[in-house]
Amino acid sequence: MMTNPVLELRDITKSFGALTATNNLSLTVMPGEIHALIGPNGAGKTTLIQQIYGALKPDSGQVLLNGRDLTGLSVPARIRAGIGRSFQISNVLMDFTVLQNGIIAEHARLGQSFRFLQPAFSNPQLIDGAIAILDRVGLSSRADTMVSDLAHGERRMLELALAMAASPSLLLLDEPMAGAGPDDGQRMTEIIDGLRGDVAILLIEHDMDAVFRLADRLTVLVEGSVIAAGTVDEISTNQAVKTAYLGDED
Amino acid sequence: MTGLLKFFGLVHAGISDNKFLWLLIAGFAVFPIVTQLVDLPFWNDVAMRIMLLGMAAMGLNLVLGYGGMVSFGHAAFIGIGAYCVGIGQYYGLMNGWAHILLSVAVCASLGLVIGYLALRTTGIYFIMITLAFAQMLFFLFVSLEQFGGDDGMSIDRAEFLLIDLYEPLRLYFLIWVMLAIVALLLMFIVRSRFGVTLRAIKSNESRVEAMGLVPLHFKITGYVISAVICGLAGSLFASWQEYVSPDIMHWTRSGELMIIIILGGLGTLAGPLLGAIVFLLLEEFLPLMLGALVPAYAENWMVLFGPLLIMVVLFGRGGLVGLIDSKILPHLGLGKTAVK
Numbered sequence: 001m002m003t004n005p006v007l008e009l010r011d012i013t014k015s016f017g018a019l020t021a022t023n024n025l026s027l028t029v030m031p032g033e034i035h036a037l038i039g040p041n042g043a044g045k046t047t048l049i050q051q052i053y054g055a056l057k058p059d060s061g062q063v064l065l066n067g068r069d070l071t072g073l074s075v076p077a078r079i080r081a082g083i084g085r086s087f088q089i090s091n092v093l094m095d096f097t098v099l100q101n102g103i104i105a106e107h108a109r110l111g112q113s114f115r116f117l118q119p120a121f122s123n124p125q126l127i128d129g130a131i132a133i134l135d136r137v138g139l140s141s142r143a144d145t146m147v148s149d150l151a152h153g154e155r156r157m158l159e160l161a162l163a164m165a166a167s168p169s170l171l172l173l174d175e176p177m178a179g180a181g182p183d184d185g186q187r188m189t190e191i192i193d194g195l196r197g198d199v200a201i202l203l204i205e206h207d208m209d210a211v212f213r214l215a216d217r218l219t220v221l222v223e224g225s226v227i228a229a230g231t232v233d234e235i236s237t238n239q240a241v242k243t244a245y246l247g248d249e250d
Numbered sequence: 251m252t253g254l255l256k257f258f259g260l261v262h263a264g265i266s267d268n269k270f271l272w273l274l275i276a277g278f279a280v281f282p283i284v285t286q287l288v289d290l291p292f293w294n295d296v297a298m299r300i301m302l303l304g305m306a307a308m309g310l311n312l313v314l315g316y317g318g319m320v321s322f323g324h325a326a327f328i329g330i331g332a333y334c335v336g337i338g339q340y341y342g343l344m345n346g347w348a349h350i351l352l353s354v355a356v357c358a359s360l361g362l363v364i365g366y367l368a369l370r371t372t373g374i375y376f377i378m379i380t381l382a383f384a385q386m387l388f389f390l391f392v393s394l395e396q397f398g399g400d401d402g403m404s405i406d407r408a409e410f411l412l413i414d415l416y417e418p419l420r421l422y423f424l425i426w427v428m429l430a431i432v433a434l435l436l437m438f439i440v441r442s443r444f445g446v447t448l449r450a451i452k453s454n455e456s457r458v459e460a461m462g463l464v465p466l467h468f469k470i471t472g473y474v475i476s477a478v479i480c481g482l483a484g485s486l487f488a489s490w491q492e493y494v495s496p497d498i499m500h501w502t503r504s505g506e507l508m509i510i511i512i513l514g515g516l517g518t519l520a521g522p523l524l525g526a527i528v529f530l531l532l533e534e535f536l537p538l539m540l541g542a543l544v545p546a547y548a549e550n551w552m553v554l555f556g557p558l559l560i561m562v563v564l565f566g567r568g569g570l571v572g573l574i575d576s577k578i579l580p581h582l583g584l585g586k587t588a589v590k
């Protein structure tokens with residue numbers, strides 16, 4: 001039986017002036033799969049994510065989510081269509097507590113953000129929902145801490161929790177371990193591993209140990225083009241990849 | 251009872267800022283008794299002016315303090331509110347409630363249009379665009395000879411059913427009730443789901459977008475609410491002043507509102523009202539004090555006023571409310587009370 005991909009990219013091309021950041025790129029992410037996107041700095045990984053997310057428009061090509069063409073949809077509309085995202089530079093609500101971050105994500109998820117009377121942060125239903133969101137990454141014990149006082153790795157986990165808040169069908173993770181210490185990186189790897197099967201994940205990561213441990217499939221990007229795609233075993237023995245990318249590692 | 255308080259969020263964090271606001275408003279309620287006792291009714295007039303500017307500043311604070319939108323044109327809405335009374339009366343509409351409805355409707359529509367256009371920009375461009383709209387409106391009223399142009403038009407105190415504003419203190423308490431209503435409204439709004447979303451947008455717009463919300467919708471809504479509050483203050487201002495001219499919407503008044511908010515405490519409920527009290531009292535007293543000390547310089551009280559404001563902004567981060575919160579309350583053994 002054929003399953004349909006959660007994400008399908010068809011012939012995406014994007015140029016910045018003379019620079020082709022995405023070159024005729026096609027890729028699929030299957031349900032429940034962790035698909036890693038690797039490549040050297042400046043390969044065009046973030047640019048590709050931006051086009052799936054809706055912050056950048058491809059010059060040509062299509063982005064399909066669960067078979068639906070997302071062309072023309074704004075960022076918030078794509079989020080509501082089932083995309084969750086964490087950013088390369090951590091992107092959370094710094095002036096609020098961990099719990100308050102969860103509460104805002106919770107009423108956004110419920111479509112209740114345009115309510116003017118009841119106080120948001122003392123609403124029991126919203127608190128319960130927020131705790132459930134935080135529990136996913138083990139942050140509910142830090143609920144009352146200001147985000148600005150969190151360790152960097154904890155902020156990355158909060159961001160992952162916020163990205164998962166609306167139970168998206170596709171999660172875009174742009175270097176989720178970046179800046180986190182080795183312990184937090186390890187925890188993050190376990191948490192992402194725990195999401196396997198619940199959500200399709202497109203994962204950008206430079207930490208090769210984490211990639212090899214997590215990825216079901218890999219796509220290798222160099223200068224905007226896919227130079228190899230396949231399972232971890234296939235990629236780790238691929239000569240082109242070794243010279244272009246993995247060679248730099250050791 | 252505590253259940254009810256909990257429902258309104260009064261037991262949860264943020265109680266001190268709320269309390270402080272209501273303390274000030276209660277102060278305005280008993281103030282006329284004091285002026286009666288010391289036989290200085292002139293001060294009621296000053297208090298009304300403070301309440302009106304305080305109300306407008308509270309309205310602007312919703313976008314400036316909570317939403318992070320530096321609108322430099324909110325005096326225009328005060329002016330529109332005032333002209334709704336003047337022009338309304340010109341065409342024979344004497345009912346004060348009708349003036350208020352009219353100014354709410356006009357300010358909401360105008361706020362929607364200006365907000366929709368201006369909020370596509372950010373930073374310095376937003377400041378310039380809001381200022382530009384306000385200047386357009388200013389010069390529009392300067393050019394409307396029919397309504398007095400530059401010289402303005404005189405106004406009768408509006409007729410509110412059963413309330414004769416020419417009776418002593420009637421206008422005072424009408425303004426006071428409106429101030430209390432605005433305060434109550436804002437207290438709910440800033441703690442509501444809408445309010446915290448607006449604050450989240452100020453903190454990090456792109457994360458709010460990543461939650462599937464459209465920041466522009468929240469910003470425009472906040473902008474409209476604040477325009478309406480300024481319009482309400484403006485209509486009452488017209489009755490207080492018994493006169494309206496384009497001066498009421500001069501760009502310096504927009505600046506004055508911003509100074510009042512920053513002085514009192516950006517993004518706090520009590521800040522704008524406290525700021526208005528201190529700002530207008532200084533404006534009243536500094537020339538007198540300076541005149542008594544060095545008569546030749548009485549005219550130059552602004553020279554003292556400016557540095558004073560800068561000191562509060564620099565040293566009392568969070569304005570006067572922040573200063574009271576972090577420096578004064580702990581010394582009284584009351585502990586630090588989070589303004590958040």
Ligand SMILES: Nc1ncnc2c1ncn2[C@@H]1O[C@H](COP(=O)(O)OP(=O)(O)OP(=O)(O)O)[C@@H](O)[C@H]1O
Nearest residue numbers: 016019021039040041042043044045046047048088
């Ligand atoms: N808005 C932009 N305008 C012009 N050039 C851009 C823009 N965004 C990215 N680029 C260029 O496109 C190329 C790809 O950038 P991108 O950020 O996608 O790389 P990346 O693979 O995510 O790299 P890294 O691993 O360092 O995050 C780079 O050469 C970058 O300088």
Ligand SMILES: [Mg+2]
Nearest residue numbers: 045046047088
């Ligand atoms: Mg990148």
